[in-house]
Amino acid sequence: MVLKGKMVIGQSGGPTSVINQSLVGAIIEARQHGEITGILGAHHGIAGIMNEDFIDLTTQSDEELERVANTPAAGLGSVRLKPGKAECERVFEVFKKHDVRFFFYIGGNDSAETAHIIAEMAREANYDFCTVHIPKTIDNDLRVTDHCPGFASAARFVALAFIGDDRDNAALSGIKINVVMGRDAGFLTAASALARQAEGDGPHLIYVPERAFDVARFQSDVKAVVAKYGRCVVAVSEGITDADGHPVMTSGERDSHGNLQLSGTGALGDFLSTKVKEAYAGESVRVRADTFGYLQRSFPTVVSEVDASEARMVGAFGVSQAVATGEPGSVAIRRLSSVPYKSECFMTPLSTVAREATSLKDEYINAESNDVTEAWLDYVRPLVGDLPKIGRLF
Amino acid sequence: MVLKGKMVIGQSGGPTSVINQSLVGAIIEARQHGEITGILGAHHGIAGIMNEDFIDLTTQSDEELERVANTPAAGLGSVRLKPGKAECERVFEVFKKHDVRFFFYIGGNDSAETAHIIAEMAREANYDFCTVHIPKTIDNDLRVTDHCPGFASAARFVALAFIGDDRDNAALSGIKINVVMGRDAGFLTAASALARQAEGDGPHLIYVPERAFDVARFQSDVKAVVAKYGRCVVAVSEGITDADGHPVMTSGERDSHGNLQLSGTGALGDFLSTKVKEAYAGESVRVRADTFGYLQRSFPTVVSEVDASEARMVGAFGVSQAVATGEPGSVAIRRLSSVPYKSECFMTPLSTVAREATSLKDEYINAESNDVTEAWLDYVRPLVGDLPKIGRLF
Structure with a gap:
């Protein structure tokens, strides 16, 4: 399913040193797709969406974006909020109001859960919409993926x-x-x-x-x-x-x-x-x-080069997949070899990452x-x- | 007064990220002077000297020395010991036994005090001997010097x-x-x-x-x-x-x-x-x-470039001054300009640095x-x- 409309991107949970790499990877990728008609940053994640508190991400220079990518902690502001049904409904209402067709949420398993609930809501309402969870956590405790951006x-x-x-x-x-x-x-x-x-x-x-x-x-x-x-x-x-x-x-x-x-x-x-x-x-x-x-x-x-480049990669991959397929999901990393180190991205259903963590x-x-x-x-x-x-x- | 004999070098007090730069600066400088007939590292400072626990510093490769210079914490081992008169006498006895004519002590104001007491003892005993204190402290609390290696x-x-x-x-x-x-x-x-x-x-x-x-x-x-x-x-x-x-x-x-x-x-x-x-x-x-x-x-x-290079410099300067003059003292740094930043070393009497600190x-x-x-x-x-x-x- 090909979608056309605005995208919202947000950051959630404890920041990492490379969570802004994922954000910038997503922004740069999004700017290359005509299907994405506007890029809105959610100020402090879900809380910002509910308040319609958005940051316009269409105008920053490449130079400033690179500086942001190399700055630790969540450049959009983060939030520790596990929204309930009512709050998810409010988010969905805001999305509809602003003709938002893409939602990218960078976070851990709680954020994947939020993305999952919103994706289900859109499906039930027959609203053409794609939610993608972009993995982030220093704890490395997400399921499916070989490891999580931010951990290394x-x-x-x-x-x-x-x-x-x-x-x-x-x-x-x-x-x-x-x-x-x-x-x-x-x-x-x-x-x-x-x-x-x-x-x-x-x-x-x-x-x-x-x-x-x-x-x-x-x-x-x-x-x-x-x-x-x-x-x-x-x-x-x-x-x-x-x-x-x-x-x-x-x-x-x-x-x-x-x-x-x-x-x-x-x-x-x-x-x-x-x-x-x-x-x-x-x-x-x-x-x-x-x-x-x-x-x-x-x-x-103090940043792992592999981590910085993979964090950038999962952000870009999430956007390109959303535009190409319109399918909701969570981006995961597959290790192809350890010596020399090689990896690639793939999509996994939101339900396989949401809620439960691993150890x-x-x-x-x-x-x-x-x-x-x-x-x-x-x-x-x-x-x-x-x-x-x-x-x-x- | 020109001296000839072995040198002992030791590290004291809380280590820093660049205290090994001073050590390596002193070793490399010492290897260039025929007056210094052997380089002994004191294992854990004054405690090592009292136990005649020395590390031979004449044989390490330049490559290993550079690695040591870039490794944090005291490569010889450090000690928190403010020796009393009896302990200083034991140190002096060991120095005489091993024909030690140069003593370099890398540390803060307590180490300067130790160096000062030993220098006084040698003078009273008419033992031809030179003690130099090489400044080190993250606290930046030494008198006379513009700032202390380790701080930056x-x-x-x-x-x-x-x-x-x-x-x-x-x-x-x-x-x-x-x-x-x-x-x-x-x-x-x-x-x-x-x-x-x-x-x-x-x-x-x-x-x-x-x-x-x-x-x-x-x-x-x-x-x-x-x-x-x-x-x-x-x-x-x-x-x-x-x-x-x-x-x-x-x-x-x-x-x-x-x-x-x-x-x-x-x-x-x-x-x-x-x-x-x-x-x-x-x-x-x-x-x-x-x-x-x-x-x-x-x-x-995480090292300041100015700090690393000055730490190397104070070690080398202390040795070259000791060989050239035979005069005891403490190495200090004079700031020549802030923009662009320029500095030089000079010697100050041990008594001006020993004991009291600054803030x-x-x-x-x-x-x-x-x-x-x-x-x-x-x-x-x-x-x-x-x-x-x-x-x-x-």
């Missing part, structure tokens, strides 16, 4: 941070705990393993939310590493839970999705520091914790649940790209 | 972090507090102001330890910014104190210098978050805090004690270098 740049930040912090820890020995983003999926925390370049390099222990976290096990793991190397660097996901599924430590605040706040607080790191000190009761140990926080998803200049495969986590496997490193290395080689004097 | 790279990390985090905050509005390293001096926190590129960009408030921190003032400052921009990004030094000089929040732990532990904990950020939430009692506000932590001094690839000049802090001045930006901008320009769609 955040993973690169984490890997670089651990390279430097492990050298810092080697210079002034102690126990160092680094809390990495990831509520339900440990992909980003697992990427810390890329920092190791020689025997003895940290992180020495990696804990992900896919496995129950046991404080006593953690304490004995740390002591074993310190006994071997005289120091210990730990990577831990912010979302680790105990055997009953309760978060190990949270600030107690809930966001608009009803999720507990995990980021933007040092509480988990400080809690684990205390537990390590308790394990060394009486002995003097240097224990420090850092929570990498929002820098992981927003730090300028680290069992084969990526070691039997002791305190490290990752070689299979994980083979998967993640080509996405993150080459890392600086550590120089050593002894 | 950490400042670049802070500026980039605020550029990205401010975009993240603009995309998902709220109040964001970022805690920056700096116990007594606010230089690094003040560098966050470089992130601003347009009216309304954060950080909107900057608090440094040079001014007493008042919680009520902070609360009203934040509310005023939110009223104006709908959001607020705050930069705050980890070492802020109240009007009585008490740290606003610490973990209570003291290091071997007797200083309270400020880094490696999220306590201050979490405390300030709570105070902001209290100020909005009853209203729903999104408040987050990140503590940048050790990444500021150790993140690979932000009054003219760099605004009258309200919640921001920096244009004079500060003129001082710091050339050191940090060009920053990526933010792309904007509206």
Whole structure:
């Protein structure tokens, strides 16, 4: 089905370092199609659409668009809003009013769900309309796709941070705990393993939310590493839970999705520091914790080249497919080879991506649940790209 | 006085991203002087010297040295040890035993003090010997020198972090507090102001330890910014104190210098978050805090070019001066011009750098004690270098 009319594009959820690459990829592609008669940016996603708060995206220079593509965080503004039926109806009403025939929503599984509901509504109303979800999340937890744009740049930040912090820890020995983003999926925390370049390099222990976290096990793991190397660097996901599924430590605040706040607080790191000190009761140990926080998803200049180019690609592909077929769907990435790295885009039904998320495969986590496997490193290395080689004097 | 014999070089205190540039600069320079008959690296600074734990620095390839120069953190290992008289005597005894005639100590004001004591001891014993202190500190708090190697790279990390985090905050509005390293001096926190590129960009408030921190003032400052921009990004030094000089929040732990532990904990950020939430009692506000932590001094690839080249320069200059004059001293940097940026090295007596540190000049802090001045930006901008320009769609 060939459609003709305006398009709306929006960004949703936690921003990434390359979400603007997807936006710019979509804008540049859209400008090449006569079927798209206007390009409207939704200011703060679904919230902007409901308020008819649009940004005209037809006039920016190529130079400014390239600057936007290389600027972290959502250039249109983002939103954390899972709209209900009434809100989706309002969105659909606005679309009809403005003769919008294409809707591109850049986000995670919640955004895919929103896109899916709106697509279903249009179908029921016999309104000729195409919704495409463009994937984005540093968590890498979308189904179907091999990986998510946004993840590899955040993973690169984490890997670089651990390279430097492990050298810092080697210079002034102690126990160092680094809390990495990831509520339900440990992909980003697992990427810390890329920092190791020689025997003895940290992180020495990696804990992900896919496995129950046991404080006593953690304490004995740390002591074993310190006994071997005289120091210990730990990577831990912010979302680790105990055997009953309760978060190990949270600030107690809930966001608009009803999720507990995990980021933007040092509480988990400080809690684990205390537990390590308790394990060394009486002995003097240097224990420090850092929570990498929002820098992981927003730090300028730390970008994976593969990630930046794929983020651009999924934006452009979503638009070209919508124009060519008029079919709703979600853009996904298929890995063609790891060495050399090659990938391509394909479309998958919205229902296969919406709602449920995915997490680290069992084969990526070691039997002791305190490290990752070689299979994980083979998967993640080509996405993150080459890392600086550590120089050593002894 | 021309000396001939071995040299010992060591690194001390908190590592930086470019402290290995100084080390490599000194090694390469030393290899060119026949007066230096051997190059010994002290493993973990003064502690290594006392244990005669040396690393031979005469055999590494140029290629490996360049890799070391570009690797963050102290390649020889560092130490936090302010040696007393007995320990300095042990050091001096080891130097005599190994026919060490040159001692280069890369560190801050405590390291300058150590170098000073050892130099005095050698003079009293009529032992022909030259001690040179090579400046290093992310805090930028050494006297005499225009600025300290290590500072500008950490400042670049802070500026980039605020550029990205401010975009993240603009995309998902709220109040964001970022805690920056700096116990007594606010230089690094003040560098966050470089992130601003347009009216309304954060950080909107900057608090440094040079001014007493008042919680009520902070609360009203934040509310005023939110009223104006709908959001607020705050930069705050980890070492802020109240009007009585008490740290606003610490973990209570003291290091071997007797200083309270400020880094490696999220306590201050979490405390300030709570105070902001209290100020909005009853209203729903999104408040987050990140503590940048050790990444500021150790993140690979985030290096100021001026800093890297000056760090190399101070190492080489210290060695060439020691060989040429045999006079003890501390290397300092003189700024010749800001635009274009030019600098040169000179020697200053150890006593002028040892012990006491310096802090932000009054003219760099605004009258309200919640921001920096244009004079500060003129001082710091050339050191940090060009920053990526933010792309904007509206």
